[in-house]
Amino acid sequence: MPTHTISPAQPLTLAALAALLADGRPVALGDDAKARITACHTYLHQRIAEDDGPIYGINTGFGSLCNVAIPQEARAQLQVNLMMSHTCGTGAEVPGHLVRLMLLLKAQSLSYGHSGVQTITAERLVAMYNREMLPVVYEQGSLGASGDLAPLAHLCLPLLGLGEVNYMGYRLSATDAMSLFSWAPIVLQAKEGLALLNGTQFMLAYAVDGVLRAQRLANAADVIGALSTEAFGGSPTPFSENLHRIRPHAGQVLVARRLRELLAGSELQAQPRLAVQDPYSFRCQPQVHGATRDALAYVAQVVEIECNSVTDNPNIFPDDDQILSGGNFHGQPLALALDHLAVAVAELGSISERRTYQLISGQRGLPQYLVAEPGLNSGLMIPQYTAAGIVSQNKQLCTPASVDSIVSSNGQEDHVSMGANAATKARRVVENVEQVLGIELMTAVQALAFRRPGRTSAALEQVVDAFREEVKFVGQDRVLYPDLHRAAAFVRKFDWQ
Numbered sequence: 001m002p003t004h005t006i007s008p009a010q011p012l013t014l015a016a017l018a019a020l021l022a023d024g025r026p027v028a029l030g031d032d033a034k035a036r037i038t039a040c041h042t043y044l045h046q047r048i049a050e051d052d053g054p055i056y057g058i059n060t061g062f063g064s065l066c067n068v069a070i071p072q073e074a075r076a077q078l079q080v081n082l083m084m085s086h087t088c089g090t091g092a093e094v095p096g097h098l099v100r101l102m103l104l105l106k107a108q109s110l111s112y113g114h115s116g117v118q119t120i121t122a123e124r125l126v127a128m129y130n131r132e133m134l135p136v137v138y139e140q141g142s143l144g145a146s147g148d149l150a151p152l153a154h155l156c157l158p159l160l161g162l163g164e165v166n167y168m169g170y171r172l173s174a175t176d177a178m179s180l181f182s183w184a185p186i187v188l189q190a191k192e193g194l195a196l197l198n199g200t201q202f203m204l205a206y207a208v209d210g211v212l213r214a215q216r217l218a219n220a221a222d223v224i225g226a227l228s229t230e231a232f233g234g235s236p237t238p239f240s241e242n243l244h245r246i247r248p249h250a251g252q253v254l255v256a257r258r259l260r261e262l263l264a265g266s267e268l269q270a271q272p273r274l275a276v277q278d279p280y281s282f283r284c285q286p287q288v289h290g291a292t293r294d295a296l297a298y299v300a301q302v303v304e305i306e307c308n309s310v311t312d313n314p315n316i317f318p319d320d321d322q323i324l325s326g327g328n329f330h331g332q333p334l335a336l337a338l339d340h341l342a343v344a345v346a347e348l349g350s351i352s353e354r355r356t357y358q359l360i361s362g363q364r365g366l367p368q369y370l371v372a373e374p375g376l377n378s379g380l381m382i383p384q385y386t387a388a389g390i391v392s393q394n395k396q397l398c399t400p401a402s403v404d405s406i407v408s409s410n411g412q413e414d415h416v417s418m419g420a421n422a423a424t425k426a427r428r429v430v431e432n433v434e435q436v437l438g439i440e441l442m443t444a445v446q447a448l449a450f451r452r453p454g455r456t457s458a459a460l461e462q463v464v465d466a467f468r469e470e471v472k473f474v475g476q477d478r479v480l481y482p483d484l485h486r487a488a489a490f491v492r493k494f495d496w497q
Contacts (some may be wrong), residue, residue: 005030006104006126008112012307014300018212020104021097026130027104029111029122036113037122041189043318044116048190056314056325057082057194066412079193083160086153086197089138094151094202096134096166101205102155103129105307106196114315115195121186124159133177136164137202143408144331144419147311148202151420156196161185191314198312198329206423207303207334207341211296213430214345217437218293219496221348222255223463224441225285226262228355230456231447233274233364236263238283251290251297259285266457274364281354288351295344302337331419335402338422342429346394349433352440353387359447360384370446370474377477380443383484387439390432397425397432438487442471449473466494 004020006012007030020027029037044058052072054060059075061068062082070078094102107125110117128134135158141150157163158174162185165177178185186192228234239259244252263269277283314325360380362368371379401422407414445467448456455461470486 001025006111033111037119040113058191079188082193089141089150091140094137098205099134102201105201114310116191117195134166142420143416145416147198147329151202152197159186195312200311203334203419203423210426222258227444230268231444234278234282251293252286255290256286268454292344299337299341331417335417335419335422338426339400339402342426343398349436353391356440356443359443383439387436434491435488438491442487
């Protein structure tokens with residue numbers, strides 16, 4: 001399998017990340033990245049050897065202790081102390097695939113040569129990625145301002161032979177895991193602890209994962225919505241090109257075209273209309289799904305920029321003979337984008353649940369709850385309850401994290417982004433909507449059976465056939481939770497086009 005090269009000259013795109021996550025190919029630092037890292041490290045050590053003036057985090061303390069001078073003989077210990085003192089994560093463990101993504105994103109950020117680390121430090125992060133030696137990282141602890149300090153401390157602590165890792169299904173001490181490959185602990189030099197801890201790679205990993213899954217959900221929502229339209233006896237008129245030509249939001253135009261294409265060739269569309277107009281959840285799919293797509297396009301743009309950014313502090317510019325303290329670690333761009341992601345995806349779930357409700361309500365010749373003998377059988381009554389409860393939870397999760405801030409570090413860090421909280425909330429919303437769309441898909445395919453022998457389009461019939469391999473027709477009441485779980489898994493894994 002070809003190796004992906006981490007190179008400052010090769011931007012890391014969402015498409016490239018999706019491919020890396022899918023095929024698991026190894027990565028390596030490119031020669032240009034190694035040269036930049038080495039040049040920056042050399043410059044930094046020449047600079048501090050020649051000039052002992054205060055440089056934040058190198059010969060000073062951190063945060064509100066930035067005015068405390070650190071003597072030469074204690075500066076290596078300063079970086080180790082920083083790493084140890086910041087490992088204060090709590091809550092659930094970060095899933096392994098996101099920890100692995102954090103390792104890659106941190107190595108990418110260091111590759112630009114503005115952080116002052118040793119080449120071996122970046123190479124060890126890459127080696128851990130390739131070996132799938134995944135540090136134990138916890139979800140809670142970051143304010144999203146001086147970077148994701150606590151999560152990144154846990155991510156990078158094993159470089160020192162400290163902390164724990166998950167490897168090959170086992171929880172190991174970092175020392176024991178490193179001994180498997182005869183890896184010696186990294187001896188941190190000037191600024192390295194700070195370079196590793198400052199950064200947005202925790203919230204960024206969640207954002208990358210979230211936007212990729214959300215883009216799949218947007219495709220799924222169009223297909224599942226089209227199936228529901230067919231099952232409900234809905235009209236294709238609201239998807240007509242002329243309607244969207246006069247309100248040409250990009251997402252809206254795209255979704256309308258997709259719905260026209262998905263319904264093309266359907267026998268059901270040739271049948272007499274059952275109503276003059278359809279409810280908004282069917283009629284306004286281009287406007288609602290399309291607005292979500294437009295929001296996701298903004299989020300994707302922010303995320304790609306962040307993937308190719310340097311987000312530690314201070315930053316070193318060897319060519320300009322400058323070491324500058326700034327705020328590139330502040331997570332506000334991602335915090336706002338992640339909140340936007342959550343709201344946009346939640347709307348896909350909100351409109352989906354309404355279509356589910358309409359399908360089970362006994363309208364347009366469909367039986368109540370889509371089952372024979374309603375009364376004796378409850379059919380698909382309660383899956384809609386489940387969807388409604390999830391949609392309500394999403395409304396609570398969509399309260400923005402980015403508008404919150406708590407002063408920390410004795411007032412030095414007086415505005416924080418709470419981007420890490422935005423990240424974990426957004427992930428839950430995405431997972432919730434995968435289930436809500438699964439419930440709609442189960443309901444739509446069930447309803448479509450009552451329209452037989454009429455058939456929908458060839459494209460939609462392929463989805464029905466694939467889904468029926470996972471979830472069978474509900475002829476009479478049975479235990480349904482396995483079907484709901486399989487439906488959500490289908491939404492996550494199916495190749496939506």
